[in-house]
Amino acid sequence: MPQLTTNRFADRALDLVHSALNSRLAAALTYPHGVDRYVEQFAPTFALREVRAEVIATRHQTADSVTLTLRPNRNWQGFAAGQYVRLTVEINGVRRTRCYSPANSVHAKDGLIELTVKAHGDGFVSKHLKLDLRVGTTVFLSQAEGQFALPEQRPDRILLISGGSGITPVMSMLRTLCDEGHKGKITFLHYSNAASDQIYLDELAMINAQFLNVELLRAYNEDQSGELQGLFSREQLIKAVPDYADAQAFLCGPPGMMKVVQKVWADEGLSDQLHLEHFTAAPVVIDSANAEGEVRFIRSERLAKNSGATLLDQAEAAGLKPESGCRMGICKACTCIKTAGKVRDTRTGEISDAGEAEIQICVSVPVGTVTLDI
Incomplete structure (x- = not known):
């Protein structure tokens, strides 16, 4: 009880400090840099x-x-x-x-x-x-x-499929379900080159031993220490997880593997039961032969011939250093203003109108001449 009381006082004190620093007076005193810039020096x-x-x-x-x-x-x-x-x-x-x-x-x-x-x-x-x-x-x-997440109403039958570092979101799902005491059957199907490459190897083995409703299936391409061997295939799935059609499946892994898994589910009309996540950028085909026009960076007063690459790549080739992050259209760090011209979204193929708009330059390719506020 004394510890609980102490924590409450500490939380209350933090609330008061936060409120004071978030006041108009604090904002005025720290203008133009803001409160955070000063406080971060010691916190x-x-x-x-x-x-x-x-x-x-x-x-x-x-x-x-x-x-x-x-x-x-x-x-x-x-x-x-x-x-x-x-x-x-x-x-x-x-x-x-x-x-x-x-x-x-x-x-x-x-x-x-x-x-x-x-x-x-x-x-x-x-x-x-x-x-x-x-x-x-x-x-x-x-x-x-x-949107890749366990639904609030947990499915009775769950199949978790991952490859390589794609194990992390489904590992979160498995740990969460175990903490909740989920009683439905869970199959964890993971692909790695070898056991030495598998992340969370020891913990998965412990979970498999502790929870009777969890089935662990590890498939390795370079050694035979897993329950399965080789790459994902429909034949392997039918043999290893015969009731997969009854499950809600959650998939994350390298693009090639995910494409094969998606095709199996699509061919059997089960796409609605397959949920997936990946952070891989769609490949950008640079068509320099048919690229037309130029890219104008008005704030930097620079001009470049359109090479057919993404606007981020073209800006960097012109010696500019626009802010960027994931380079695949997820983080939005590279968002800037297009003041004129049309661009094609490399993810969807959609072509914008020619008016002013915010665009993500890492996934935008100019269609003719484009002007950016960079």
Whole structure:
């Protein structure tokens, strides 16, 4: 009871401080930089509205991954199992944003966030997170986003399918269901190159042993230590999960694998029972031979011949450094004003009108001459 009373007083004190710093007087005294800029000098994670978090632990489950434990500030509103956040880190004075899914249960009582990141060979941000991010560093987060999530009414039969680092959102789903004491059958089907590459290998084995309603199926392409071997196929699915048509399936993994899984469900008329998430950009075909017009960067007073690439790539080729993040149309960090001209959205193929509009330049290709306020 004394500890509870102390926590209440501490929360009340924080409420009073937050209210005072959010006042008009505080805003006037700290103009033009704002309260956060001053307070962060001695309390880096403090912000009136922005979600910031302190890195309190890092661990390496595999040779090419890092698991970050983050303590968010009081602005964090939580998440649904399966959703993602936009993580922003500062690297050499430039803020970079990428999307990652929390892997912890939504019922974790410590209020922490767990992100597991696989460092790809050409992954500028992921390699920084694995090699250079230190305990004590402050990072920036969005609130949780995305429609890929467990429904509030939990399905009786659940099939979780993941590949590689796509395990993180479905791991959150599994941990959440276990914390809730879910009684329905859960099959966890995961694909990796080898056991040494699998994230959460030991914990999954423990969950499988502890919860009788959880079936763990691990498929490896390079060794035979899993319950299955090789890549996903319809034949393998029928043999390993014969009742898959009765399940609500949740899928996250590399594009090639996801495409094969989607086709199986589509061919059998089960697409409504397959829920999926991925953060891979659609490939951009650069058609320089048929590209016409030019790209005008009016604020920078620069002009470039349209190369057929995305506007972000063309801006960088022109020597500009517009803000960007995920480079796949998710984080919206690259949004800017198109003052004139038409653009094609690389994700949908849709062509905009020629008037002024906000566009995401990482997924926009100019159709003729385009003018940007950059």
